[in-house]
Amino acid sequence: MRDHETTPYSLPALSDAETVSRAQAVRDSLKRRRTCRYFSDAPVPREAIEAAIEAAGTAPNGANHQPWHFAVVHSAAKKRAIREAAEAEERRFYGEDGEAPKASEEWLDALHDLGTDAEKPFLETAPYLVVVFAQRKGGIEEDGQTQNYYVNESVGIACGMLIATLHEAGLATLTHTPSPMGFLREACGRPEWEKPLMIVVVGRPSDDATVPAHALKKKPLSQIASWL
Ligand code: IYR
Numbered sequence: 001m002r003d004h005e006t007t008p009y010s011l012p013a014l015s016d017a018e019t020v021s022r023a024q025a026v027r028d029s030l031k032r033r034r035t036c037r038y039f040s041d042a043p044v045p046r047e048a049i050e051a052a053i054e055a056a057g058t059a060p061n062g063a064n065h066q067p068w069h070f071a072v073v074h075s076a077a078k079k080r081a082i083r084e085a086a087e088a089e090e091r092r093f094y095g096e097d098g099e100a101p102k103a104s105e106e107w108l109d110a111l112h113d114l115g116t117d118a119e120k121p122f123l124e125t126a127p128y129l130v131v132v133f134a135q136r137k138g139g140i141e142e143d144g145q146t147q148n149y150y151v152n153e154s155v156g157i158a159c160g161m162l163i164a165t166l167h168e169a170g171l172a173t174l175t176h177t178p179s180p181m182g183f184l185r186e187a188c189g190r191p192e193w194e195k196p197l198m199i200v201v202v203g204r205p206s207d208d209a210t211v212p213a214h215a216l217k218k219k220p221l222s223q224i225a226s227w228l
Pocket of ligand 1: 114117
C-alpha cells in the first residue's frame with residue numbers, strides 16, 4: 001500500500017462455531033423478511049428510522065463519496081402527493097389509463113403472480129416513505145460538481161443495509177419503484193444531479209396483511225452459489 005493516514009482495525013475474535021451460529025442466526029432472521037404491501041397506519045418511532053439510515057450510511061461505496069440521500073416523507077399531504085403522482089405513472093405502466101400499457105406483455109406476465117396493479121394505498125397508509133436518491137455527482141462536498149463512482153452499486157448496498165436494519169427492528173418494508181420516478185426529485189426538493197432510485201415504504205404490517213405465495217419460493221444454495 002502507498003503511505004496514507006491509517007487507524008487500527010479489529011473485530012471481536014469469535015470461535016468458528018460462534019461464527020457459524022451467528023451467520024445462521026442472521027440468515028434465519030432475514031429469511032423472515034418479506035416485501036409487504038399491506039401496512040397499518042400505526043406509528044413508528046422516528047429514532048428507528050434515523051438509526052436505520054445511519055446504518056445504511058456506513059455502506060461500502062465508491063471512493064467514500066457516500067453518494068446517497070434519504071428523503072424521509074412523513075407528512076400526510078406529502079405522502080398523498082407522492083401516491084397520486086406514483087399511481088398516475090403506474091396507470092400508464094399497467095395500461096389502466098385506457099391506453100396501451102407502457103410495460104411489455106412479458107413484464108406484465110412476470111408480475112402476474114405478485115398481484116400488483118396501479119393502486120398504491122400503502123404510500124399513504126404507511127407512516128414513513130424513505131425516498132432514496134443516488135447522487136450522480138457531488139462527492140463529499142455535495143456540490144453537484146465532482147464525479148462519483150459506482151453510484152448504483154453503492155446506493156444499492158446502502159438500501160440493502162437499510163432494509164435489513166429495519167427488518168431487525170421488527171418493521172415491515174416495501175421497495176417500491178414507480179416507473180418512471182423522476183417526479184420524486186421535485187416532490188422531495190432534491191437537486192437535478194440526484195436520481196431517485198426507490199421508495200422504501202416503512203411501517204407495521206396491517207392485521208390482515210398477506211404476501212404472494214409466489215415470492216416465498218427461493219432458489220436453493222446449490223443454485224445461487226458455486227464453489228471454485
Ligand atoms: N412498479 C410497478 C411494477 C412492478 C415491477 C416490478 I420488476 C416488481 O417486482 C413489482 C412491481 C409496481 O410497483 O406495481
